[in-house]
Amino acid sequence: MKETTxxxxxxxxxxxxxxxxxxxxxxxxVESATVSLQEHRVDVIHQDSVSLEAMVEAVEEQGYDVKA
Amino acid sequence: MKETTxxxxxxxxxxxxxxxxxxxxxxxxVESATVSLQEHRVDVIHQDSVSLEAMVEAVEEQGYDVKA
Structure with missing residues (x-):
């Protein structure tokens, strides 16, 4: 399991x-995803197989910008 | 038909x-309801039978405050 913010x-x-x-x-x-509105962040706990690109795409498809 | 803002x-x-x-x-x-996010308002076109109380309640149930 990895954690990506x-x-x-x-x-x-x-x-x-x-x-x-x-x-x-x-x-x-993806095991869990937790948004902090105040901190403009999402903590994702996921298996190694989940790529950063896939996570970024999932968020962008909802209409939000992911910062580098 | 009436319009309530x-x-x-x-x-x-x-x-x-x-x-x-x-x-x-x-x-x-209710015939139509149009939100302006910028102006913090909702224009509702509705039959006379629709009460202000019912409209206020519908909005409040979604978690928003209606100002007098």
Missing amino acids: LTVEGMTCNHCKAAVEGALNELNG | LTVEGMTCNHCKAAVEGALNELNG
Whole structure:
């Protein structure tokens, strides 16, 4: 298991939190995803098989920007 | 048909817009509901039978405050 933290801009409310967490949780191999709205971040716990690219894409598909 | 404008605090994003519009549109007699995020308002077009109380309640149930 690995932990990856993404910095995500534009999440403003609990709907945003749910959308981002939900999209990440749908990825095969993601154990949990937890958004902090205040800190503009998402902590993802996942298997090694989950790529950073896949996580970034899942968040971007919800309409949010992932910062490098 | 009547038009009622509600001032609503706390709507920050398109999810909020959709939640508030959807809740109002579910009320019997509501023709349309349009949120302006920038102006913190909702314009509701509805039949005379729809009470202000019912509209306020629908918005509050989504977690937003309606200002008098």
